[in-house]
Amino acid sequence: MSTALSSETLPTWPTPIKQRGLAVGASDSGHTKDSRAAVNTQKDEEKQALPEILLRPWQQGIENAGQPLTQTAARWQARIAAYARTSFLSAYAAFVDNTLVALLQALRLDDLFRKATPWLEDRLAALTGTWHRMADGRKLSYSLVNNTSPDFSIPRQYSAPLVLEEGAAELSNAKGAAAGYRPELAHFLSLCMKLVYEKEEVMQDTVETKWGLRYHKYFHTGTETFIAPEPEGGGATAFVPRTRAALLGSPHALVLVFRGSEPTNLINLRSSGRISMTERKGLGRVHDGFYGALFHDDNESGVLFDEIVKAIEAADPEGTKALYVTGHSLGAALSLLFAQVAACRKPAIADRIAAIYGFAPPRVGDAEFARHVSAAFCTTSSPGPNRAFRVCHGADIICRLPPRMLQYADAGQEVFVTSTGRVLFDPQEVKRWHNIEGWGFIPLYLYKVVAGVFDKREKFLRSLYRLFLLVTFPGLTDHWPADYEGKLRKALIREVEGKSGHTAVL
Incomplete structure (x- = not known):
């Protein structure tokens, strides 16, 4: 008795060889032409169902063989030029962060910058009003x-x-995850990442x-200056990162x-400039400067991570409020690092995290760290929508x-x-715009200079x-929080405006 073969009984992915042999061998010699046709059709379906990663190299080889030599040369020329541009800007930034900052520190100019900053801020406020x-009544x-x-x-389109x-409502309705991008x-x-500079x-x-919210706590570690008393017993003074953070709250979220x-604070720049990585348990290899800014233990404030966890638990003892973590530049790196450390060591805190928004974020760790973040907060590995977002703008080199x-x-x-104000998610579209922003940097930037003159929310300064x-510093031109x-x-x-059909006021 022959066995009938149909698309309902056969798998769509390639069946193991032994199983395929049993399936075919189970049919007797009384097969009709229709049965053989069904088998051949099934083999074609299996061949088409092969993972794309197996077929792609052969297809690319065939396609590349037919391409003109000039097209191939142009493609590689573009890749080499993009690599050279990025490498140059990276090397330039590394020089500024390490060499120039160290020189200014040796000349004791860090204290001069620190003392001059309030005076300069007051003069600019008086100049611009x-x-x-x-x-x-104070100003x-x-x-x-x-x-x-x-x-x-x-803006009037929402309230804080x-x-x-x-x-918080989206977090409670989603299965084990928080709201996606909104x-x-x-x-x-x-606005929060911009305000925390004040x-x-x-x-x-x-x-x-x-805003109608509650201001819970302000966190700070480190000293205001590099100059610190030498430790007992002699030796070099330990470097204490200067880290600042704040905790805000509403009835439903934190x-x-x-x-x-800060542009005139060399301690911040030195933290960002320590780009070596160290293996951290459960995290992968992580940027030493960022990790030190979050975990350095000084006599005044202790470990910042522990202080923040205590403040979150005090502000929400029942553990029912959603938690949003955000920051800009160094703050963006710390927000992502804090969330991933919480996922590794404080799961009760990580479960509350509804979203992480890092604006102008530098890279925090290696591929293993990125995989951990993806598994904990991204839809590619974890259930539900994305919770970890890297928001990058224009040709911002820090990203x-x-x-x-x-x-x-x-x-x-x-x-x-x-630079024109579009918000993109699709990887192919993002990649295309990275090239546009890179090669069209000068005209796009001049466009923003002219547009800023007519922007009511921007000052001429x-x-x-x-x-x-x-x-x-051409790599920092698109890095400003206000941008x-x-x-x-x-x-x-x-x-x-598009949804309502009405004109909204900026």
């Missing part, structure tokens, strides 16, 4: 980072408590008075935000440092914000900053 007015200057764009207002409440949440967290008084006043590198040639790898889902950075926040604000408003 940008002061933060407290409820008691405080904004930081050098935000003086050119000191607007911390929330509401956007955090919606995020424009309102992305913009609000970009004085603590300005932060607390903005959070409680303008927001942990890390501050990035490409430390370079891959040092075995660093990108971690998290990339969200690319173009910002255009001067852009031109200065274009000449001195990220401003682009995401406009993208959010355009999306709301």
